[in-house]
Amino acid sequence: xxxxxxxxxxxxxxxxxxxxGFSFLGKSTATTxxxxxxxxxxxxxxxxxxxxxxxxxxxxxxxxxxxxEGRVDRFKAREQKARDRKDALANKAKKAASRAxxxxx
Numbered sequence: 001x002x003x004x005x006x007x008x009x010x011x012x013x014x015x016x017x018x019x020x021g022f023s024f025l026g027k028s029t030a031t032t033x034x035x036x037x038x039x040x041x042x043x044x045x046x047x048x049x050x051x052x053x054x055x056x057x058x059x060x061x062x063x064x065x066x067x068x069e070g071r072v073d074r075f076k077a078r079e080q081k082a083r084d085r086k087d088a089l090a091n092k093a094k095k096a097a098s099r100a101x102x103x104x105x
Contacts, residue, residue, distance in 0.1 A: 007029045009029050009031075010027060011029075011045070012026070013026060013027065013032075013045045013046075013047050014044045014045070014046050014047070015028075015048075015052065016047070016048050016049065017049050017050075017052035017054055019050070019051070019055045020054045022052055022053075022054035022055070023036075024052075025044065028047065030047045032046060034048075
């Protein structure tokens with residue numbers, strides 16, 4: 001293993017998810033100026049996080065289930081509408097061409 005490639009500031013840090021008030025003690029090299037007194041009575045650097053396992057929808061069971069069937073149906077409807085529009089424009093062009101031929105004759 002190579003020497004001197006790992007950061008020297010690897011230390012215990014408290015991570016706080018402010019959304020739900022969940023905190024845990026882990027190790028990190030994250031820099032911060034804030035500190036917090038932990039349950040063991042010692043003071044640790046505090047890193048505030050936006051999402052943790054306590055507030056993430058996947059882990060809390062609030063994950064949205066996508067309506068893939070509805071998405072497919074909407075896509076097919078858009079595709080059909082585009083085909084219909086293309087056919088209508090082609091018919092309009094054919095009628096205009098036949099009128100131009102009749103007028104020139």
